[in-house]
Structure formats: C-alpha cells, structure tokens
Amino acid sequence: MKKRTFTVCPIVYALDIWGDPWSLVILRDVLIHNKRYYREFLASRENISTNILSARLLSLVEAGLLVKIEGETNRAQTMYRPTQKALDLLPVVFAIMHWGLKYNPNTDMGIPIMQELRTNEKGLAQRLLQNFDDITSE
Amino acid sequence: MKKRTFTVCPIVYALDIWGDPWSLVILRDVLIHNKRYYREFLASRENISTNILSARLLSLVEAGLLVKIEGETNRAQTMYRPTQKALDLLPVVFAIMHWGLKYNPNTDMGIPIMQELRTNEKGLAQRLLQNFDDITSE
DNA sequence: GTCAGTGCTTGCATTTTGCAAGTACAAACT
C-alpha cells in the first residue's frame, strides 16, 4: 500500500504507520519486554535482519512512535524508547495477544506475561507502563 | 516476513495471518460495514487493485477467517462472510480505531460508527454482531 | 444479439523483503 498522508479512516492511518509485518514485533519488544537496544531487537526469536530492523526503527522514529537517544561517545549506548503515541498502542497489542492466545495452538504459555494477560490485564498494563514513568509524566 | 507455521508468540501468529497492509482493510469492511461482495470491497476508498483483492480473499479463506459462498448460477452472487475467528477480531479492530481516532487528525467523524465507538462501544459491538447471527448461533 | 456488469486472471514495472557480507568505531584483552 502506498502511504497516504491523508486518509479519513483511523484503521488505514494506523496500518500506514505500523501495518507492515515487522513494526509491531519491534513495538511488542519495546512495550512488553522493555527492550531498548538494537542488539536486543536483533536477538528476538523472529530473526529480523539488520537492514530491515534499521529501516523499521527509522520509520517508527519518523512516525513519532519511538525516540532515538544517542550515546555521548559510544554507539552501543544508543537507545530507542517509546513515545506516548506508542504507549497508547498497548491496548491494541493486548487485543491482538488475546486473539492470538485463543487461536494459536503453539503459543508458549511460559512467556511470563501470557498467564497474567488473562487473569489480570489491568495490573499487567499498569506494571508495564511503570517502565516508562519518565515518558508519561512529561 | 516469511510465514512461520510455528510461532510461539500470539502476536506473530496474528501478523502472519492478517499483518499485511490489506487484509485488515477487508476485514474492516466485512465486520464494520457488513460488506460481502467482491464489488463492494473494490469500491472502498482505498482503491485496492483486483489482483491483490482476490489474493487476500483467498488467503483469508485459507486462514479460516472468511468463508466463500458461491452462487448457484451467477458469480455475482458469490459472497465472503466471516467465521467466528474473524468475529473475534472485532476487539482488535476497535482498539486500532480508538488509537487512530486519537492520532489521525483527518479522521472523518461523519463515518457512522465513529461517534458511537466512543460513546457506546458495547452497544455498537452487539449491533454489528447481529449481522452475523447465523454464524454465531452455529 | 449486443452490451454493460461482475469476478476474476495475466503481464509487467516498481517496491519491499531476505540474506550475506562488509564497514566504522569503541572498549577489552594480550
């Protein structure tokens, strides 16, 4: 889909920003697993390749979902952190997880968050958002 | 992303099924706007091209989200209807719409459902699901 | 019998993805 800067549909707007097959994986890692470094995203089970990772990180920064925080001397300190716009995707991520939990027979219920999503979604959301107190307070 | 038949992550499972830029547009039309005919999907504002539409419809049928109901004599009677698996995506679609509503300044609030999504989401869901009583009752 | 409408398929240029390799730089080791 070629990007439309103007769409009257909220769904198409959303898809234009993170509707490719990789952006949500990165956002999952940021929001749920509190990842922040390039090397951490690379280490995910999904084996994203380096060129796609850097392209997606750039487009998410441009879309205002992530902020790139560069280290003073060392590139290894560069971090990617979510904006409020990304934090507001948490309900979307949760809804998708509920659906996937219902229909994916291979879901690893050993992943920490899975049980809690079902039993205590609100508490889970609160705890995850605490990782970003600096963002939400500003 | 090449399809993984085995993924332990519910989000990746979901993305493998409808994580391309078009499937959710079709599902939006089915679930929200109660569309069912090829010509109706083609008529959407997003101008999906015919080859992509038929490819997506096929993959959604294969994934068990849609059912293709062919007419007896006339192809123009062919319908695509959602399964329960697709109906269960309604919360995902709603969550995405909430997010898009918040951040897309060009959202057309004249689209019937938009107001109601904010003021009476539960009632809206119930009403939309009534379009599929035949599916949910079986 | 022609014609418009419908549900597709086909061809082909353009774009995106996937994989492997390479580069530049900082810190750690020898």
Add this chain to the structure above:
DNA sequence: AGTTTGTACTTGCAAAATGCAAGCACTGAC
C-alpha cells in the same frame, strides 16, 4: 601498542509482494 570482540549500522543483490492496466468468461438486461 596491536589485535580481537562487540555493536550499529550500510551495501549488494536475488526473490517476493505490490500497483496498474488490460484481458477474459460468464450472466442478465436491453
């Protein structure tokens, strides 16, 4: 001091997906 290791990328290229235009087979209407 010099080499190795780790990290954050970029580059090159083949393969796949998308976008657009055209064509095709069939049906019902005029």
